[in-house]
Amino acid sequence: MGRSGNIFAASALIQRSSGESLRTGQRAIDLAQGAADHPVPHGWFTEGYGHMDKVKIHEGDWVVVCDGRKALILENIGDWKFPNLHTHEVTEHEVPSTHELGTDAPGRVQQSMGTATSSVEQTDWHRESERAFLVQLAGRLDTAVASGRPKRLIVIAPPRALGTLRQAFSPAVRAAVETEIAHDYVKLTVGEIEKRLFG
Secondary structure, eight states: OOHHHHHHHHHHHHHHHHHHHHHHHHHHHHHHHHHHHSOOOTTEEOGGGSOOOOOOOOTTOEEEEEOSSEEEEEEEOSOSSSOOEEEEEEEEOOOOOHHHHSOSSOOEEEOSSTTOEEEOOOOOHHHHHHHHHHHHHHHHHHHHHHTTSOSOEEEEOOHHHHHHHHHHOOHHHHHHEEEEEOSOOTTSOHHHHHHHHHO
16 A cells, blocks of 8 residues: 555544544533433433442341332341341232222213213222332331331332332431342342442
């Protein structure tokens, strides 16, 4: 390849590198803008915002892993350097069938003008049942925190369940929560949960 060919190849490489840099820069700007528009609450870890760092835990801390049907309360009987989660309590909520919870057909409302009718929005009884379970769990945690055991909590639940818990938490429980993780770990073994949290 002659001198002119080398110059052309170098120019093409510079242009390609420049384009990649611009795209990378724009990607960083887009991510920064997204983070500004939708900030992640302090102490939250979610898949959409990068790699989850190892969670810090102390001796006696509880890790609460739950969804709308099951709750695992795990206690760290190790220390901050060598965590060792032990099952303290397991609560399962059997969601009744639809006909046991309420009607499974929407009602009808007669319009004031003419003979037209419209459906009344059906209550999601299963969701209400799961919400009641989570509210009960929040009360259980409030009692435990008030007794002085545990002093700190790590709460792991799917986003919707986590939102319900946050609304139900008492000020004392909110103060005790060190970390909230918006993931569904309830079907994992204790060993798998430890690996996800502490590596």
